[in-house]
Amino acid sequence: MKKNIYDILILIFACFLVAFGTYFFLAPCNIAAGGISGAAIIVNSIFPSIPIGLFMMFVEIFLFIIGIIIIGPVFGGKTIFCSFSISGMILVMQKVYPVVKPFSKDTLMQLIFGILICGAGMGIVFNKNASTGGTDIIGKIINKYTKISIGKCVLIPDIIVVTAASIVFGIDKGMYSILGILLNATIIDRVILTLNTYKHVAIISSNGTDIKNYIVDVLDRSATIYYAKGAYKNNDNEVITTVLNRKEFLKLKEYIVKVDDRAFITVNEVNEVLGEGFSSIL
Structure with missing residues (x-):
């Protein structure tokens, strides 16, 4: 329950x-940098009586039904929440x-700051197995069947919107839009890469038992133990290895300093972890 509330708050922020980013940075300059929001900016410029948010809602209703059918109800439910939240906020x-x-x-x-803000929000949403609706659903479907990175998949339908922007707003605005979708x-x-970066940690300590217990009982993570012989003193050492997120690693490091400030620790960043407790292997 607590995790669900946390995920909802993260999605609302995203x-x-x-x-x-769309309303205050992209729309005032008629920058249609892809997506339904970009299409809405184009339509609003031609028909000012059609609000950007209202247009986005109608198109998203159609596309999220497709998303539910092809990707699944969990994705569809989160996407409905995100798409209507964005439209409502606008x-x-x-x-x-x-x-x-x-x-x-x-x-x-305006373009750079707008895309930086929008892209960060979209990345967070995609990382929570959802989308912001509209053409992002099409990108997610392409990602499911091709395994191309989600950013590149979103780029594919955005090209159509950018082409329309070039016709409606002129080649100059079109070129800004092309730069926008590439940056996005x-x-x-x-x-997504940053949010899914983990720490692979290897620890050699004279107080290994306490460290193992802390990893398992407090951090709720597993660990692997193997034995190695030190070349300098020719002694046997217990090596504890585990994979943690950034926050968990900082907690572990603080704990190790308290119990054994002479511990030997090596840390490597890994960009993808699959299996129990992490992303699904499927």
């Missing part, structure tokens, strides 16, 4: 990032700030 922003001017006269700066794909993959 949705806010996407909504904020509608609220439109009510509170109906006229939004660009923060900067430099369109490139890179940021999504980078955020």
Whole structure:
């Protein structure tokens, strides 16, 4: 229950990032950097009476049904929550700030900051096995069957939106949009990679029993033990190895300092861990 609440709060935060970046940075400059939000900006520029958030809601209803059928109800449920959250947040922003001017006269700066904010939010959402709706669902479906990175998969349908942006807003805006989707794909993959980076830790300590118990009982992680002979003193050593996330590693390091400040520790970063307690191997 506690984990579910935490996941919901994380998704709400990620949705806010996407909504904020879209409405305050991309939309004022007519930068349609892919996705349904980009399509909504195009439609809104042609038909100002159609709100960006409302257009996004209607299109997302259609696409999330496809997502539920192909990817599954868990993904579909999370996607519904995220897509309507983003649309709703943008509608609220439109009510509170109906006229939004660009923060900067430099369109490139608006693009960079908008994509940085949106891409970070989208990366967090994808990492929680959800999507922000719209064309991201198409990207997720492509990812499921091809195993291409999610950032590159999102790039595929975005090309269509960018092409439309070039026609509606002109080649200059189109070029900004192309830069935007390339940057967005890179940021999504980078955020997911960062969130899934773990520490592979090997420990040699005279107080190995306490350290093992701390890993298993307090951190709720498993460990592997093997024995090695030291070349300097020719003595037998117990080597404890485990895989932890960043937060768990910091806790372990603090504990080791307390029980054995002469312990020998080696740490390597791993970008993917599959199996029990981590990502599914399927």
